[in-house]
Amino acid sequence: MDEFALIDRFFANRGPVRADVRLGIGDDAAITRVDAGSELVIATDTLVEGTHFLPGTVPRSLGYRCLAVNLSDLAAMGAEPLWCTLSLTLPDGAADWVGSFAEGFMELAERFEIALIGGDTVRGPLAMTVTVHGRVDPGCAIRRAGAGAGDGIFVTGTFGAAAAGLASLRSGDAGAGSVARFLYPSPRIDAGRSLVGIASAMIDVSDGLHVDLARLLAASGLGATLAIETLPLPATAEPGRAVELALTGGDDYELCFTVPADRSEALELTACDWDCAVTRLGETHAESGLAWTAAGKTYPLPATGFRHFGADVP
Numbered sequence: 001m002d003e004f005a006l007i008d009r010f011f012a013n014r015g016p017v018r019a020d021v022r023l024g025i026g027d028d029a030a031i032t033r034v035d036a037g038s039e040l041v042i043a044t045d046t047l048v049e050g051t052h053f054l055p056g057t058v059p060r061s062l063g064y065r066c067l068a069v070n071l072s073d074l075a076a077m078g079a080e081p082l083w084c085t086l087s088l089t090l091p092d093g094a095a096d097w098v099g100s101f102a103e104g105f106m107e108l109a110e111r112f113e114i115a116l117i118g119g120d121t122v123r124g125p126l127a128m129t130v131t132v133h134g135r136v137d138p139g140c141a142i143r144r145a146g147a148g149a150g151d152g153i154f155v156t157g158t159f160g161a162a163a164a165g166l167a168s169l170r171s172g173d174a175g176a177g178s179v180a181r182f183l184y185p186s187p188r189i190d191a192g193r194s195l196v197g198i199a200s201a202m203i204d205v206s207d208g209l210h211v212d213l214a215r216l217l218a219a220s221g222l223g224a225t226l227a228i229e230t231l232p233l234p235a236t237a238e239p240g241r242a243v244e245l246a247l248t249g250g251d252d253y254e255l256c257f258t259v260p261a262d263r264s265e266a267l268e269l270t271a272c273d274w275d276c277a278v279t280r281l282g283e284t285h286a287e288s289g290l291a292w293t294a295a296g297k298t299y300p301l302p303a304t305g306f307r308h309f310g311a312d313v314p
């Protein structure tokens with residue numbers, strides 16, 4: 001199918017209808033109504049075959065995932081999703097493939113009421129770029145900077161399952177239980193939004209808990225010493241590698257945030273409504289650097305994990 005037919009069939013007039021979209025797909029640009037009392041929060045992320053996902057990955061997962069990783073960035077700011085665009089680079093115009101891709105994309109778009117308002121469709125090596133727009137009340141976005149010394153450090157969900165799932169996929173075991181955690185991550189939009197006014201700093205964990213928490217601490221000019229015994233591990237975790245995967249595996253798309261002591265009750269209250277667990281890892285301290293301990297002794301981080309941080313190579 002040519003690109004106009006693909007856009008018409010799979011992307012135009014699909015997904016949630018929003019009253020603030022004045023003009024969607026089909027013109028030279030989209031038009032949205034911007035609420036005067038809001039700040040726009042904008043993020044973009046690209047997935048490239050061979051760099052971010054394995055060749056042959058099911059298209060439904062790619063459609064879902066390219067939106068999920070972007071929604072996770074909005075979640076980490078405490079923002080409400082509004083609109084998105086999708087730039088799709090395809091080696092060919094296979095309708096089956098694009099149809100399944102669009103299904104995965106629209107499933108998540110419906111769930112979080114984010115409208116697809118435009119994009120681009122071109123030929124080339126398989127890749128997809130999504131840009132998301134969200135809103136917050138003025139001054140209310142939660143940044144990486146802003147944590148205070150002594151604030152509690154918390155995370156949603158568990159860590160390491162996505163990396164274990166990716167390892168299974170690479171070894172040809174697509175049926176492993178953790179594979180879905182890699183293919184279909186859950187962006188923590190509701191948790192993120194409910195942390196506005198509670199969390200002092202926040203980041204989403206895409207590259208691994210260690211490196212992403214270290215980024216939050218560096219941005220806030222702080223450090224922490226945390227016990228690996230507190231790490232929330234998935235029930236299916238393989239004992240030997242669980243801690244390494246949790247700290248350095250990546251692709252979890254959970255939230256990591258700090259909360260001042262006088263707001264911990266507010267956190268407890270709001271976290272009751274979440275569909276994921278929340279775990280306290282410890283607290284920040286004024287001295288910079290992030291260290292982990294096991295049974296009270298310094299826990300050595302695997303050096304290879306460090307070198308691969310952010311590389312995300314399947």
Ligand code: ADP
Nearest residue numbers: 007011025026027028086088117118119120121
């Ligand atoms: P132009 O030539 O003006 O850039 P295009 O022919 O690329 O316009 O796109 C036509 C319309 O389809 C535009 O509204 C554009 O935003 C939209 N569009 C193109 N590709 C996609 C896509 N993959 N997903 C959503 N909308 C798309």
Ligand code: MG
Nearest residue numbers: 119120121122
């Ligand atoms: Mg174009």
